[in-house]
Amino acid sequence: EGIASQVGESSTGVIIALDASFSMQHSDGTATRFDRALEKIEMIAEGIPHGSPVSMIVLGGEHRVVAHNMAFELERFKAILQDQKATPETLDLDSLPRRLKELADGMEAPRKEIYLVTDMQQRDWTDRTISMGEAFEDLVSIADLCVVPIQGGSDNLAITAPVSDVRVDGMANNISVDTKTIPSIAPGASETVSLFVPFYNPGAVRITAKLDGDSLPADDSRRTVAVIREQVSILCVEGSPERAGNSGGLIATALRARGEGVGEEDFSVQSVPWNILPSQDLNKFDVVILADVPDITPDQALRLEDFVRAGNGLIWFAGENIKAASWNKRSALEGTPLLPAEIEGAVDVSDAGGLGRPLDPMLPDHPVCRPLRSLPDDLFSETQFGKLLQVKPTPASATILALAGSGQVFMFTTSAEPAWNNLAITPIFPMLLQQMVTYLTAREFERPRTVGDSLSLSYVDQPDASDAVFDTPSGETITVPVRELRNHYVALLERAGEAGFYLARVSVQAPGLPIAVNVETAESDVKSLPESELLRGFEGTDIRVARSDAELLEVVAGARTGQSFWRFFLLIALGLLVIETLLAGRGRKRTASANQTRTAAA
Secondary structure, eight states, X not given: OHHHHXXXXXXXXXXXXXXXXXGXXXXXXXXXXXXXXXXXXXXXXXXXXXXXXXXXXXESSSOEEEEEEEEOOHHHHHHXXXXXXXXXXXOOOTTHHHHHHHHHHTOOOXXXXXXXXEOOBHHHHTTTHHHHHHHTHHHHTTSEEEEEEOOOOOOOTXXXXXXXXXXXXXXXXXXXXXXXXXEEEOTTOOOOOXXXXXXXXXXXXXXXXXXXXXXXXXXXXXXXXEEEOSOEEEEEXXXXXXXXXXXXXXXXXXXXXXXXXOXXXXXXXXXXXXXXXXXXXXXXXXXXXXXXXXXXXXXHHHHHHHHHHTTOEEEEEEOTTOOHHHHHHHHTGGGSOSSSEEXXXXXXXXXXXXXXXXXXXXXXXXXXXXXXXXXXXXXXXXXXXXXXXXXXXXXXXXXXXXXXXXXXXXXXXXXXXXXXXXXXXXXXXXXXXXXXXXXXXXXXXXXXXXXXXXXXXXXXXXXXXXXXXXXXXXXXXXXXXEEEETTEEEEEESOOOXXXXXXXXXXXXXXXXXXXXXXXXXXXXXOBXXXXXXXXXXXXXXXXXXXXXXXXXXXHXXXXXXXXXXXXXXXXXXXXXXXXXXXXHHHHHHHHHHHHXXXXXX
């Protein structure tokens, strides 16, 4: 009886996949989807026989196995279950079938069951249930699969609910500095609000915009880091300073074109002719602008490469004086191009009437372009270009407007003065140039990251400490080794698992640099897949869908009944084995007795 009980109880292996991604934190006012998912799993666990092999995988951007082929004990399993928390990560759905199959293949049991407990978030599953069904086919051939959908409401302030009097708090270093109220937000709409954050001292400032709480608190805050400087210093190198309306004067005017009389203190612009560039100490500047500079020496190219690698910015403008062959040669020194594109030649893009090509109002979602997206279309049509450089962007660059950008370098394919265009005398030019300088002077840690992204801490020179330290928003300290990468040094935290402000330090004793990490805004759409679409997606497959507690209990009971048949047949087999053994023993005794009788008679 003891042997039969142990074998019967461990005849079925169970794998539970728990969705712990961002949308599972959504609450209906009484419980979150994640809370209801835990309740569903407890129902499943109540029917698992003691000693059965059980695995549990928690799903997110990086799936985590928290129990692997564990001999099932109800109280121990419940303790593991209650330790799990929903995360602000997106769900990596594509890798899920493979991970579940790996767990099933590694489980030694004649029968296997998989329960996928998820809210079937619409943005993840729309148009993918059929492809997922196909991906699960191999899985269903080795295990019984049951999808347990956790249906939830879709009300979330940022996406679907019509709301009024939305309060937005602006905070600097956790201190409220400004408050605005949005009168109304229509369903599916978005609103922009400006918050005034005063800066009194130079240094890094943690900035937060926070909404009133709603049914999904994780996305109610957006964070960024700003490093406040006394002044941004810019060196403008001119290739044609003798020309009327020279580029240096136009660039300086554009950078200082700020409202309400401010701006003189913000940017310090020094203009010099290109032939005295060798005498300039680049360490005094945050950004270098090269406007129609014919050529630079190999030594200058290396100095500019070091300048950019140290985190400073370079802006390059075309013009009549540019020597394309020389720039292509200088730019490719030591195998790392200084400019983000190879120059092929200048072309006239004016039409027969002499009108230039207008600027395209369809702007990419890049930080440099965002302030321009609110401008009226006629400003773009009035901004015209008569001549442009044809260029071949490098694989690491991205095309933005009519210029190429790559890391800390922006390359205009037109001039900075009116010889080739009227850009420099339109309102677009100061907005674009100021935003570009702001972008280039932002250090790596100033740019917000998304949960799941890597966080890096870069060094210009080899640091004294071999390890860097990252403090998480929840207070955990993570030590990360410093590695050499492409002639500089970097410490990389592979995945940011929390939303909030991290603190990166070059060593335990060093002061920290704050890094803002936000949730993925697209995840705020928490609508679940409609039931009809869910069922249609798995139609014609062997995948079960347990939409209610009753259906889930039916699936579990059916699995247990199947398991009891295993036990029943095993007991019959053991009984037959015992009978066969007894009969064989009796047969041997009769044979031995007969042999003894024959011997005595002889």
